[in-house]
Amino acid sequence: MQVALFGNPNTGKTSLFNELTGSYEYVGNWTGVTVEKKVGRLKKNLGLLIDLPGIYALNPLSKDEAVASNFLIEEEFTSILNIVDASQLARNLHLTIQLMEYGKPVLIGLNMIDVAKSRGMKVDEKSLSKGLGVPVVPIIARTGKGCGEISERMREKPVAPDFRIDYGDVIEEAATRIMGILPDYKSLNKRWLALQFLEGNEVIRSISAFRPLKTELLAYCTEVENRLREKNPHASLKQEMFKKRQQFIDRLIGTAVEQTGSERKTLTEKIDAVVTNKFLGVPIFIGTMYLMFCITFNWLGTPLSDLLDKFFSGPLTDWIEAGLTKAGATQFIRDVVLNGIVAGVGGVLVFVPQIFVLFFFISLIEDSGYMARVAMVMDRVMEAVGLNGRAFIPLIIGFGCNVPGVMASRTIEQPKERLLTTLLTPLMSCSARLSVYSLFVSAFFHKYQALVVLSLYLLGIVIALVLAKCFQW
Numbered sequence: 475m476q477v478a479l480f481g482n483p484n485t486g487k488t489s490l491f492n493e494l495t496g497s498y499e500y501v502g503n504w505t506g507v508t509v510e511k512k513v514g515r516l517k518k519n520l521g522l523l524i525d526l527p528g529i530y531a532l533n534p535l536s537k538d539e540a541v542a543s544n545f546l547i548e549e550e551f552t553s554i555l556n557i558v559d560a561s562q563l564a565r566n567l568h569l570t571i572q573l574m575e576y577g578k579p580v581l582i583g584l585n586m587i588d589v590a591k592s593r594g595m596k597v598d599e600k601s602l603s604k605g606l607g608v609p610v611v612p613i614i615a616r617t618g619k620g621c622g623e624i625s626e627r628m629r630e631k632p633v634a635p636d637f638r639i640d641y642g643d644v645i646e647e648a649a650t651r652i653m654g655i656l657p658d659y660k661s662l663n664k665r666w667l668a669l670q671f672l673e674g675n676e677v678i679r680s681i682s683a684f685r686p687l688k689t690e691l692l693a694y695c696t697e698v699e700n701r702l703r704e705k706n707p708h709a710s711l712k713q714e715m716f717k718k719r720q721q722f723i724d725r726l727i728g729t730a731v732e733q734t735g736s737e738r739k740t741l742t743e744k745i746d747a748v749v750t751n752k753f754l755g756v757p758i759f760i761g762t763m764y765l766m767f768c769i770t771f772n773w774l775g776t777p778l779s780d781l782l783d784k785f786f787s788g789p790l791t792d793w794i795e796a797g798l799t800k801a802g803a804t805q806f807i808r809d810v811v812l813n814g815i816v817a818g819v820g821g822v823l824v825f826v827p828q829i830f831v832l833f834f835f836i837s838l839i840e841d842s843g844y845m846a847r848v849a850m851v852m853d854r855v856m857e858a859v860g861l862n863g864r865a866f867i868p869l870i871i872g873f874g875c876n877v878p879g880v881m882a883s884r885t886i887e888q889p890k891e892r893l894l895t896t897l898l899t900p901l902m903s904c905s906a907r908l909s910v911y912s913l914f915v916s917a918f919f920h921k922y923q924a925l926v927v928l929s930l931y932l933l934g935i936v937i938a939l940v941l942a943k944c945f946q947w
Contacts (some may be wrong), residue, residue, distance in 0.1 A: 475521025477628060478545065480573055481557035481567050483528030486585045486615035490557050491525045493621045520628055524551065530565070532572045533675045533712070536886070541676035543670075546576060553632040555624070557615070558679035560590035560597045563731065567723045568716070571639065572670075574608065576883060577663035579632030582610045592732050601730040607635045641718045642670075645711070648672060648698040652691060659683050672698070673710050680911065731943055748846060755851035762844075764928050766835045770828055771915070771923040779912075786820030825909045832908065836873070845870060859942035862886070865895045872902030873931070879904075894945055898938040903931050924942040 481487040495514030512525040513719050526542050534540035545551075554573050558566045584599055603610040609627055613620030640646065652668040659667070659681060670678040672695060679688060695711065702709040739747075749758055757930050764941055769775070791812060839845055845867065853863030864886055872879030876899055883895040903911070915923040 475551065475553070476514070476524060476549045476551040477516070477521065477553050477555050478524050478526060478549075479555050479557065480526050480542065480569065481528060482530055482559065482562075482569060483527070485557050485559040485562075485566065487525065487528060487557050488626075489615035490555075490583060490585065490613070490621065490624075491523060492627060493615060493618050495523050504736055516628070517625060520625065521552075521553070524549075529569065531568055532670065533673055534677060537884075540677050543675060547677070547681065553581065553628070555581050555583060557583045557585050558678050560584050560587045560612070561593055561595060563727055564720075564723055567726070568719055569605070571637075571719050571722070574606065574635050574637040575639075575663070575666045575669060577634055577666060579634050580608045581627055581632075582606070582608055583615070583620075583622070584610050584612045585615050587612045588614055591734075592740065595838065596732040596734045598730050602726065603909075605726045605730060607637055634644070638665075639718060639722050641715055644701050645672065645714060645718075648694070651694070655687060655691065657683055657687075658832040666936070669715070671695070673715050674712055742843075748863070749844065750847050750851055752851075752854075753857070755847075756855075759848050760831065760849065760932075762839070763931070764924065766832070766839075767924040767931075769835065770832045771912070771927060775828035775831040776916075778831075779824045782827060783820070783824045786816060786824070791816055816926045818831060825912050829908055855939070859939050861891055861894060861942060865891060868895050868899050869902055869935070872899040876902065876904045894942055897945070898942055901934050901938040901941070903934050930945060 479487060479491060491512065491514060494516055496517060497514060514523045514525070515521075516523050524545075526545060527539065529539050529542050532543050532546070534543055554576070556570050556573055558570060570580075570582065583602075584597065584602070587597060590597055597612070599610040599612050611620055611623050611627060613624060615621065630918075641649070649665060649668040649672060652671055653664040656664055656667055656671075658664075667678060670693060672682075674695075678684075679692075684691070699709075699711050702714055704710065749755060794816060795808065795812060798811060803811075848870070849863045849866045851863075852866040856862050856865050865883070868879045868883040868886075870879075879899040879902065880896050883892050883899065886892040886895055911927050915926045921924045
């Protein structure tokens with residue numbers, strides 16, 4: 475048994491993977507991309523579980539997301555395990571529908587049922603299962619609840635779903651015609667291939683066996699789109715197919731989801747309303763960074779550095795000097811040890827408390843999820859200079875180290891934006907420059923250390939934004 479694990483980002487896919495396998499059988503990279511490939515052995519030796527990157531749909535926007543479509547057309551596997559967020563069904567089920575159209579057996583893990591309940595939603599998994607025609611198991615992947623039933627369901631003989639959505643006369647007619655034109659390819663479901671071709675999935679359109687027909691098929695897709703625009707001038711094949719899926723999802727949610735009460739806002743949502751506010755978001759972020767620098771340089775980091783410096787230049791030097799004198803060491807040896815090793819190494823180590831405190835708070839901001847909120851807040855600023863909010867993450871990572879910051883830019887979909895982010899990331903003040911900043915402000919701006927360091931960090935950001943705008947021209 476080889477089960478492919480699909481799901482939207484942030485739906486608990488990793489938690490479910492760990493719960494069902496316990497460990498990784500194999501960790502590497504997918505062919506042609508640097509996204510991680512994880513394969514685990516299912517408990518009770520049921521087979522292998524293959525963890526695919528989190529995606530919202532099979533039509534990829536980036537090379538990383540193309541891994542999922544490539545897997546479906548190139549790899550051998552027996553069934554699909556699709557994890558779905560119960561509190562976000564309307565968004566998650568678009569991927570589910572595309573996976574069911576593929577034709578392989580599908581098992582759905584309905585995760586975060588506790589979150590859905592806290593939001594006043596009661597999801598009837600039996601009604602959902604009946605509407606989709608596949609097994610649905612409610613789980614809480616974070617605690618492991620229901621994961622045992624997932625394992626038991628995977629033991630059963632998988633059955634491919636008999637699932638079909640009516641996309642309307644124009645698209646259905648086009649899909650039938652394309653099915654007749656496409657050659658057989660690895661026993662793949664021709665209807666699924668036709669629908670993905672119509673929707674504009676470049677991975678499917680680039681299959682080697684289809685290339686001789688690509689020009690003809692693309693011309694036909696344009697013809698079909700023109701027929702749709704006769705009724706709606708702004709219509710497109712992708713939008714029309716999305717609309718039909720959404721209508722199916724709305725009907726399904728209408729029968730499977732009951733609103734048991736008014737939605738109660740969680741503490742996270744209340745905090746989000748403040749930190750992602752379009753007016754307060756940026757000042758709060760700058761204030762947070764300023765507070766972090768105050769703690770690092772004025773309140774905690776610098777006092778600890780001063781204590782460490784006093785220890786190196788005082789007691790430690792005295793103890794070593796006394797020991798060397800008692801041992802009868804020459805003046806040359808004493809100079810090498812005291813003025814070379816102790817003073818040299820100590821001069822570097824005194825910056826460790828500041829670096830440690832700064833990295834502690836940066837890790838805290840990342841792990842708390844605030845960094846992701848900052849990316850959303852900064853989307854408008856990034857857009858103004860030709861980037862998007864996602865570009866802010868590599869730039870922020872660049873504050874820790876420019877190298878992983880540049881590597882993180884690979885997640886940006888558009889090549890031009892990805893290249894621009896790669897060029898701008900080195901302008902961020904990385905940790906290697908922190909020791910220089912510390913020496914600089916200690917020597918010249920003793921009373922305003924936090925303010926000056928913050929200004930240096932902000933200056934790097936401002937120059938990066940100005941250059942981004944210049945590069946657009």
